[in-house]
Amino acid sequence: xxxxxxxxxxxxxxxxxxxxxxxxxxxxxxxxxxxxxxxxxxxxxxxxxxxxxxxxxxxxxxxxxxxxxxxxxxxxxxxxxxxxxxxxxxxxxxxxxxxxxxxxxxxxxxxxxxxxxxxxxxxxxxxxxxxxxxxxxxxxxxxxxxxxxxxxxxxxxxxxxxxxxxxxxxxxxxxxxxxxxxxxxxxxxxxxxxxxxxxxxxxxxxxxxxxxxxxxxxxxxxxxxxxxxxxxxxxxxxxxxxxxxxxxxxxxxxxxxxxxxxxxxxxxxxxxxxxxxxxxxxxxxxxxxxxxxxxxxxxxxxxxxxxx
Numbered sequence: 260x261x262x263x264x265x266x267x268x269x270x271x272x273x274x275x276x277x278x279x280x281x282x283x284x285x286x287x288x289x290x291x292x293x294x295x296x297x298x299x300x301x302x303x304x305x306x307x308x309x310x311x312x313x314x315x316x317x318x319x320x321x322x323x324x325x326x327x328x329x330x331x332x333x334x335x336x337x338x339x340x341x342x343x344x345x346x347x348x349x350x351x352x353x354x355x356x357x358x359x360x361x362x363x364x365x366x367x368x369x370x371x372x373x374x375x376x377x378x379x380x381x382x383x384x385x386x387x388x389x390x391x392x393x394x395x396x397x398x399x400x401x402x403x404x405x406x407x408x409x410x411x412x413x414x415x416x417x418x419x420x421x422x423x424x425x426x427x428x429x430x431x432x433x434x435x436x437x438x439x440x441x442x443x444x445x446x447x448x449x450x451x452x453x454x455x456x457x458x459x460x461x462x463x464x465x466x467x468x469x470x471x472x473x474x475x476x477x478x479x480x481x482x483x484x485x486x487x488x489x490x491x492x493x494x495x496x497x498x499x500x501x502x503x504x505x506x507x508x509x510x511x512x513x514x515x516x517x518x519x520x521x522x523x524x525x526x527x528x529x530x531x532x533x534x535x536x537x538x539x540x541x542x543x544x545x546x547x548x549x550x551x552x553x554x555x556x557x558x559x560x561x562x563x564x565x566x567x
Contacts, residue, residue, distance in 0.1 A: 269496045270404040274504075275548045276546075276547045277499070277509070277511055277547040278305060278335075278509070278511070278514070278548070279303050279304050279511050279548070280298075280303050280338070280512055281512065281513040282307030282308065282309055282340055282514075283298075283306065283307070283513070283536075284314070285519070285520055285530060286360070286527040286531070287309075287313070287315070287520065288527065289315070289410060289527065291308070291315045291316050292328075294527075297528055298334075299334055301535050302509075302535055303540065304335065304532075305334065306335075306336055306496060307336070307337070307340055308340070308369075309339075309340050310339050310340065310361075310362050310365065310377075311340070311342050318365045322369075323471055326368040326369060326392055327368075331367065336370060337363065337375055337376065338414075339375045339377050339378070340472060341345060341358060341378065343358070343380070343382065344382020345381050345382055345394070345395040345398040345402075346398075347382070352398060355402070355518065356401060358407065359413065359423060360409050362377045363377065363406065363409030364409075366411050367411075367545070375409050376470065376472075377411055377412070379414075379415055380415070380416060380418045381395065381399070381416075381417075382421055382422060383395065383422030385420070385422060387422045388422045388424075391422060392428075392431070392432070395422065396432055396436055400438065403441045404438070406441070412440055412441070414431075414439055414442045414443065414444045414548065415429070416429070416443065416444065416449070416472065417449055418449055419449040419450075419476070420465070425453060428436040428440065428445055429466035430463065431474065433467065438457055440566040441557075442468065443464050444471070444476075445471045446472040446474070447476060447492070448472075448473070449476065451476050451477075451492075452483060453546070454477050457494075458501060459494075466505070466507070468502060470509055471507075471512065472512045473488040473495070473513055474486065474513070474515075474528050475487065475490050475492075477492065485516040487515065487519065488534050489534065490536030495537070496541055496544075497546070499542060499547055502547070513535070514533045515527070515530050515531070515534070
């Protein structure tokens, strides 16, 4: 093995406590292959695929060949995103259970040994929580059983504009159901809108979280605005120091919300690049992340070329 090959191999094995990924949820105009190539080029460690109707990665649109090509590329797909509500009609609820099973099929096709986690919000409105929480728990129990029977994990999160909008409500639901196939998602962008701190929310929910989602948020004229991570007031150095202090490790998802996607002049590639450029140096400085294997390898090739 020559020096260049050795450095390339070592770089590809560089460990990361935190791995960054971003999804094609914010890249609806790109084909799946274009989105994955873009995400990989920027330097992300993996990608999320959007299973919602209307996206190129909707399960019914991905052929067996597509699934095999994604799987054999070796680029990790740690999560899939859906959009369900616990307060749907009975017919919609039955359809949701079918979509969980369909999503599980895609997950197993993409990574049979470690299938992606399927994630969703929970729906409803904040004022519905007191009267609806028992029904929501019953429905979530059915979601959990569908996920468990399909051998996948289903991760759910609190949302500032929905019935479950605090860590306490989310944990109440998860504890009420008590199914290990269900997990939380930590998304501070929603808790920030409730004037909750990073520390108090992480202490409550981080250890129960299958992965983390990052985005910024703010209230303007009483209305919620979601932003790219780094474009708001969240101190991500403080955020990731708390993650490090708690010893958490795993995937961190950059979320580009629908609100941003539909804004005039939105560019999905620039949004992904901007988010990565803000977060990756913070993670490296905190000692939480090495370069992704392909980025690290490219650095080594450049180094070898400069000294050869």
